[in-house]
Amino acid sequence: MNTREQQLASIAQEISACQRCSLYKAAANPVPGEGNPFADLVFIGEAPGYYEDQQGRPFVGQAGRLLEQSLASIGLSRKEVFISNVLHHRPPGNRDPLPEEVEACKGFMLRQLEIIQPKILSTLGRYAMNILLPEAKISRDHGTIKHLKNFPFVIFPLYHPAAALRSGSVMTDFKKDFEKLGRLIKLEKGELIMKNKEQPKGAEPQIEQMELI
């Protein structure tokens, strides 16, 4: 059995050879994602931007700096978490991902999650959130805790840090949500997950929303 590192490296290799959509043609580098293969917390963003494309690493530009500062504010470094994206090649001019690109690429990120088995998945922005929670709205659901039937981790949607950098009110929400994420991390090993497992059969909703006080 390959180690988690080997399995993640093999996905990165597949990404670097991927031609399932046309984004690879204009990209300087693939950006497979990086971090701790045993992370309890995984972040999934949207797609590489200019600096990520240049360096082949996720979240190394301005949005990445905000993510790192926010992690530091809850006592974490980027080495302790795993960071990936919905798309692994840069869309030209940082345009929004197309539905067919999301379809072609999302399997890599889902496989990374299967290997890492985090306790918490924090989606950054609506693209990553809507893959697992297609009905969710970022303005309504950011900073709320979701549990999806058949997924062993809780999902905690956040605004994209780039959106926070563009708007003062989004930045305020982003910071508040990060504080809440800090509290969720402390709780995640205990009651939240256990509580959810005790849902009565039949009455169990597809998505359960839990409150964190």
Ligand code: URA
């Ligand atoms: N924005 C993203 O969504 N992902 C990155 O890796 C960088 C910026």
